[in-house]
Amino acid sequence: MTEILLFAIPALLIILGALIVVFAKNPVHNAMGLVLTLTSLAIVYITLNATFVAMVQMLVYAGAVMTLFLFVIMMIGVDKPDQSKESIKGQSLLISGTLIILVAIVLFVILENGLNWDLFFPESENIIDGTPSLIAGVMFTSWVLPFEIISILLIVATTAALALAYEFKKSDSND
């Protein structure tokens, strides 16, 4: 019972946050809905014993990324909140189609298994603590090459973003 509650409350909060992101008219409300979703997701990670991932989720996504989102929203202003025009042609059709397929799959699974709750809460066989030393042990031994390649990729991306956004003095005078 406790396990179901511990899962259900954050799960409902995740869905609530996601609905706010989609349906709220005000960009700041959208951003706060996303914060709610990301924070509740961190709670789900904690219940799965992945404390390190949960803390990084809070620190990076809910803390840093969303603060930058809010910063940008506040800088450009929220005077034009409602944009009902479709930015991609036929996007509402595509989204409704995907949603119908998703609901159909879930319904199919439910009907096939006759509402068997073990399907949704499978018993875990081996419980592992998601401690930092465990993650670091794997990351810096067997996965060290992909890890380093990703770090180089991130530095390249940061430099490229800087080069794109930085207005050089020469191009200023030409314009």
Place this chain on the structure above:
Amino acid sequence: MSIDILVSLIKPLLVLGIVLTNTIILIWLERKVVAGMQSRVGPDRAGPFGILQTLADAIKLLLKEQILPLRADKAMYLLAPIIALIPSFLIFMIIPLGPGFDLTIGEETRFINLVGADINVGVLFFLAISSLAVYSVVLAGWSSGSKYPLLGGVRASAQMISYEAAMGLSLVPVILYSGSMSMSKIVESQSGNLSSTIPVIDSIVRFIPNWNVFPQFLAFGIFFVASIAEVNRAPFDLVEAEQELVGGFHTEYSGFRFAMFFLAEYINMFNMCAITATFFLGGWLGPTFPGIFPPLLSAMMPTIWLGLKTVGLLFVYFWIRATLPRLRYDQLMELGWKRLIPISLIWLLVSAIVLGIRDFGLPWS
């Protein structure tokens, strides 16, 4: 089982009591200390030495009318003070207040840990929760529907992101040095005195406690500066610069909602000082005088030591506030990005190399 539930119920209530009492004393102390430094008297009417002044202020704020600005975004305006308070309470939960003791009720004996929640990633929890604290300032500034609070909110988001990076980076060498992310283990790793393999140095440093502040002095400096900026205290209080922004992000707040921001600021300040003491000044470690003091006082000495260290750091906060003028915005950004972050990165590299040589020897040997 029943004792466990009782303990986990009592702990948050105890924390609430400690935090609120602390705040009342802290506000009075700050007003007295700053008044003394500026050759004023400070509060002296309510109670002896004006110690009841904060209580009187709290009652005044409770009874005042709460104004909802016409152009305010109602939901976010009401949410912001609550978001301000929750992280400050959560951070206090992970500060180890003492070594813990055995409690016997009836036939059951339980080890009571004197910390709200001793989690294995305590340092990350502290950083994660303090990164959530920025939302209260940003939302309060934005939702008030007024120019000055908005400027305060925009400043807050930029300032707190900048200094969070420096704060996190300055903590990494401490984690490396202590070998754990758990707050209790970081305290325990600082027990004993410094030692050295060279006899002459050893005879000098063996009387100095093995606190992180001595080997990690640069990390301590960076963390201290960044923590002042993180709690928006002078000289980094651009978020609520009175002379430029009226009251900054809380200009439009009144009554108890303003009191909640005020409360959160002082709790955050206390938390920061207690955490600085835990990371760098040995936390609750200190002589307990078991033979000289009565047993109860001797058992309480660790908590008293932590309190003394925290109050000492708080005094430095007040001192800095009374002494230094406010930084300009570009100076603030330059200090954060061009000084503190590069220095903390270099210090991280140096500490990692030194620790690597200490633990694994030189690479060619």
